[in-house]
Amino acid sequence: MDWNRTKSIFIFVFLILNIFLYWMYLNRYNEAQSVEILGEKTIEARLKDDNITYGPLPNSNVSATYITGEVHIFKNTAPNDNQKVSFTDDTHTQISAFFTNPVKLRNIDDASLIDFVHSNVKSGDSYALWEVDREERVAVFYQKKNNRMFYYNDSALLKVHWNMDNEVIKYEQTMIDNFEEMEQQETVIPPLQIFQTLYNKTLLKPDSSIKQVKLGYSTFSNLKATQVLIPTWEVHVKLSDGEMEEYFVDAIDGKIIEIQGDKQQGEEEDWGVE
Template sequence: MDWSKSKSIFIIVFLILDIFLYSLYLNRHTEAQKVEVLGEKTIEARLKDDNITYTTLPNIELAPYISGSVKHFTNEEMQAFNNHEVLIENETKIIVTLDQPVPITDVEDPASYVDFLQTYIIDGTSYGLWEIDKTNQSATFFQRINNRTIYYNNHGMVKVYWNANNEIYQYEQTLLLDLVEFEEKEELWSPIQVIQVLYSRGLLKPDSQITLVKLGYSTLVQFTQTQVFVPTWEIRVINSSGQQEEYFVNAVEGKVIDVQFDQSKVEEDEE
């Protein structure tokens, strides 16, 4: 990679991020005031009144932004894939059809995929299981940094497909390279503050159970080659009907975000 070009890209990224962080500094307290006033009762008391329970909350006060670059695959690299059929899509994604399908012990067991990831996937140990879709006979894995998941980024995922014999016959991969933490760590909204945000917006219904509160990352800034990711709280909830719900909150700004592939859309507060 041309060092001069790369240096210019990173300068632009950091400049944009500096402007963004300054805007957060100006509106953080204002944003906090938008959360519904709960009166004399604490959020813990309100949750108890509504029979909303939650798991042990993590104690993470600081975390950095991270950045990375998009892997571009070349035909020369694909020659190392032996007899497998390899298709390169938009230079950033490979679709590999195996010459011999690989049997999986139990498609619902995350441990069953470990050997496959380590053997067939480039930098396979950097991916963690996200979803198993038995209907479409597929499993999706998201890339991680320091055991923290990068949510719904098209450039950092693996998807495998199995046949009726529980054998993986094809997979897709994209890869983020050079994932590094920014030197400065940011102060995070605490899990209980994030729960209060969800509660004040009516997203947490009575008789719900918060089963997971976990810190990961979502996409903040995207360029052709460089990406910047913001610390993000992942909250999973089982509602009174037994259905699982999932929410993501920007851990630096405290806003609920709609995390989808290749976008991070902020949901504005309702007036």
């Protein structure tokens, strides 16, 4: 008996058998996946069934990374002669600036307020307008990096106050500087998967409309002098009764982040996308 020939035949047979078994495994896996896809609706279909609408979405192939920054220490100097600066505490990390001659605004609108900040506030072009409260006569700005806002960050905050004559009388400011980005860039979770996360947690209600989906930063670690900021999706939703709700989701890990003023907390459980 030619043992070498017999051994070669056995090896060939086993190779063919392994290929066949692997082919069978792939067929069954693909069939199971097909059944699962057919049995489970996509997030687009679920939103459509619940009459939840949304407009054009941001680019899904966006990269971002964690960044760190230091809380700025202000000096007792004003940007111009029309301002008097004082510190709110001994750390010199927050200032109040009062105008000797209040600055008249043409209108209380976004463009006028932004122009004022760019012209009268230290590093004013690094702040983005968040909201305008006409009843309280105050506009809230938060600092930004790479055109992405630092949501509800009290260390990167600017408040502009005006009187009944539309004259700016003072502002309060905090700031972060000396930024460093982590070398490793991460592809952020696409907006539709963020919708899936919110939908699975019943946060997207029927007959609502997703008005804004924007990428910014939230605070991961807030120490006295240093902060770690994480890429975060901001989602604004208009309910059927006209009320607005806002949600924040970690753009890397997909966790919903609870932000309330200077308090911020991530979920203990990872609400990943199904």
